[in-house]
Amino acid sequence: xxxxxxxxxxxxxxxxxxxxxxxxxxxxxxxxxxxxxxxxxxxxxxxxxxxxxxxxxxxxxxxxxxxxxxxxxxxxxxxxxxxxxxxxxxxxxxxxxxxxxxxxxxxxxxxxxxxxxxxxxxxxxxxxxxxxxxxxxxxxxxxxxxxxxxxxxxxxxxxxxxxxxxxxxxx
Numbered sequence: 230x231x232x233x234x235x236x237x238x239x240x241x242x243x244x245x246x247x248x249x250x251x252x253x254x255x256x257x258x259x260x261x262x263x264x265x266x267x268x269x270x271x272x273x274x275x276x277x278x279x280x281x282x283x284x285x286x287x288x289x290x291x292x293x294x295x296x297x298x299x300x301x302x303x304x305x306x307x308x309x310x311x312x313x314x315x316x317x318x319x320x321x322x323x324x325x326x327x328x329x330x331x332x333x334x335x336x337x338x339x340x341x342x343x344x345x346x347x348x349x350x351x352x353x354x355x356x357x358x359x360x361x362x363x364x365x366x367x368x369x370x371x372x373x374x375x376x377x378x379x380x381x382x383x384x385x386x387x388x389x390x391x392x393x394x395x396x397x398x399x400x
Contacts, residue, residue, distance in 0.1 A: 256352035259382040263313035264339070264360070266388040283392055284308040285329050292317075293324035293336070316341060316380065318356045327365075333392065335365040337373070341380070357381045363388055 268283040286308045295317055316323050316339065325337040340361040345354040358380040363373045374389045 256348075260348065260352060260355045261315065262355060262357050262381050263315050264358070264380050264387045265311060265313050265384060266390055267311045267386050268309070268392060269389050270392045280389070280391070282310045284310050285392075287328075287330035288312065289326075289328040290314070291326045293326065295323070311386070316356075316358050318343065327390075329392075335367050337363065337365055339363045355382070360387060368393075 268285045269280045270283045272279055272281040288309060289302050290312070314323075314325065321341060321343065323339045323341070325339075326334070327337050328334045340363075341358045342361065344357050344359070346357050347354055360375050360378045360380060363375055365372050372391050372393075374391065375387065376389055377385050377387045380387050
């Protein structure tokens with residue numbers, strides 16, 4: 230009786246450990262927190278000024294002092310209105326050189342706080358961020374606006390880059 234009970238308990242414990250070591254698709258999905266950014270421009274129509282989506286082609290974005298320095302190099306055949314940037318996990322500051330169509334170029338500065346979040350035993354931890362500030366070196370301070378400070382695995386937009394004119398094709 231005790232031997233059968235002990236066997237049952239050992240079997241249950243083994244099943245839990247084997248199940249917890251199985252491959253977990255969620256470890257490859259939803260583990261990277263990226264700062265989602267959209268491109269906009271001010272439009273004046275019938276006396277009303279409003280912010281409009283801008284489709285930008287020829288985007289080149291390089292990280293400064295980052296392991297993977299090229300984030301985007303799209304060429305002029307693709308247009309984007311939104312991009313995602315990975316923030317360095319070992320710093321509280323990120324610097325990116327942003328080049329749009331070789332017409333508009335500046336250094337984007339981002340300061341943030343990092344937090345490690347435990348996902349589960351299989352996946353471990355992921356980094357999440359809280360944006361403190363964002364600005365460009367040479368363009369006016371209102372050329373970027375933080376809209377959602379918390380950067381996680383969601384697709385919610387965190388920043389708006391506001392261009393002084395529309396650079397792309399309206400779609």
